[in-house]
Amino acid sequence: MKMTFRWYGKSDKIPLKHVAQIPGINGVVTSLIDIPVGDVWPMDELIELKENVNSYGLNLDVIESVNVHEDIKLGLESRDAYISNYKETLKNLSQIGIKTVCYNFMPIFDWTRTDLNKPLKDSSTVLSFDNEQLKNLSANDLVEKIRNDSSNVEIPGWELERLDEIEELFQQYENVDEEKLWGNLDYFLQQIIPVAASYNIKMALHPDDPPFSIFGLPRIMTNQENLQRLVDLVPSPSNGLALCSGSLGPNASNDIPSMIRHFGEQNKIHFAHIRNVKRISEKSFHETSHLSSDGSLDLYEIVKAYKDVNFQGHVRPDHGRMIWDEEGMPGYGLYDRALGITYLNGLYEAITKAKHE
Ligand SMILES: [Mn+2]
Numbered sequence: 001m002k003m004t005f006r007w008y009g010k011s012d013k014i015p016l017k018h019v020a021q022i023p024g025i026n027g028v029v030t031s032l033i034d035i036p037v038g039d040v041w042p043m044d045e046l047i048e049l050k051e052n053v054n055s056y057g058l059n060l061d062v063i064e065s066v067n068v069h070e071d072i073k074l075g076l077e078s079r080d081a082y083i084s085n086y087k088e089t090l091k092n093l094s095q096i097g098i099k100t101v102c103y104n105f106m107p108i109f110d111w112t113r114t115d116l117n118k119p120l121k122d123s124s125t126v127l128s129f130d131n132e133q134l135k136n137l138s139a140n141d142l143v144e145k146i147r148n149d150s151s152n153v154e155i156p157g158w159e160l161e162r163l164d165e166i167e168e169l170f171q172q173y174e175n176v177d178e179e180k181l182w183g184n185l186d187y188f189l190q191q192i193i194p195v196a197a198s199y200n201i202k203m204a205l206h207p208d209d210p211p212f213s214i215f216g217l218p219r220i221m222t223n224q225e226n227l228q229r230l231v232d233l234v235p236s237p238s239n240g241l242a243l244c245s246g247s248l249g250p251n252a253s254n255d256i257p258s259m260i261r262h263f264g265e266q267n268k269i270h271f272a273h274i275r276n277v278k279r280i281s282e283k284s285f286h287e288t289s290h291l292s293s294d295g296s297l298d299l300y301e302i303v304k305a306y307k308d309v310n311f312q313g314h315v316r317p318d319h320g321r322m323i324w325d326e327e328g329m330p331g332y333g334l335y336d337r338a339l340g341i342t343y344l345n346g347l348y349e350a351i352t353k354a355k356h357e
Contacts, residue, residue, distance in 0.1 A: 001314070003024050003341055009034075031064060032046070062102065087191070100314060104207075114134055115127070116149035117149055128285065139166055204270035246275040249276070249285075252296070319332070320337040320339070
């Protein structure tokens with residue numbers, strides 16, 4: 001597996017020089033976060049991004065994410081223009097050698113938490129989701145809370161301007177249930193997958209986070225059955241998954257090692273996010289360090305499953321705690337994610353060597 005680190009481009013406080021010093025690092029996954037969702041990513045900015053990353057000895061093979069415009073998810077007539085732009089972006093990405101494009105299909109909200117700075121016993125802070133707390137919040141309250149929690153650092157997926165239109169968005173989604181959303185995903189993929197395939201780009205759909213409906217919005221990328229349905233929608237080597245253990249993990253019935261084997265054997269895991277999560281109750285959880293004993297997931301079994309299916313793709317640690325007084329984007333500090341990488345590398349080396357004894 002090729003170890004990568006998510007980096008937020010020029011606005012990221014973490015210098016590429018520091019990323020390049022993480023043992024075993026292969027490259028970064030990143031995006032042009034300043035380009036409004038739905039616009040074509042310009043060639044000149046892509047070339048500059050690629051050259052900048054490469055100048056630190058890091059590869060840029062994976063883009064996370066090219067976000068899907070809301071009109072596509074809603075199935076509005078205007079979607080065709082955005083799909084056409086998406087194809088153009090894929091073409092441009094292929095020209096700088098991108099092999100994998102991560103995306104998600106979550107209505108309105110990207111990943112959702114009720115607290116971005118929950119203190120743990122060791123006074124580190126983590127992202128957490130408390131379903132009881134959510135019941136007392138309106139969507140607007142949640143947006144306000146996220147804004148305050150993040151000290152107005154722009155968090156990808158929570159672009160503040162777009163969320164100002166939140167009430168209107170909710171009205172539009174009143175007519176979109178799960179099956180309608182499946183139909184809109186199908187319409188998108190029928191057009192995008194053949195184009196991605198022609199550029200040898202693998203599309204990697206990230207599961208919904210958390211893997212259940214919030215505020216009554218439909219969410220469909222939530223379990224093995226639905227991920228298989230996605231894979232079967234458009235049979236193509238370019239249609240697959242970004243399997244994220246932490247996003248699927250809050251649902252205890254998602255057996256992550258078994259899902260890795262199930263989809264890995266079909267060559268459908270195009271990108272892997274590995275992190276832990278601590279389940280508190282049926283729909284409440286908080287994030288943790290990557291260490292198995294800190295959370296509800298067994299990271300040894302997860303890495304072993306990737307090894308067993310001979311996974312050769314890109315992997316990255318996911319959200320980390322904020323530790324050692326680091327300041328920055330919640331979940332995306334350098335220190336705890338670097339510790340996560342070192343732990344994953346250790347597990348991988350041990351599992352690999354034990355196999356050959
Ligand atoms: Mn993830």
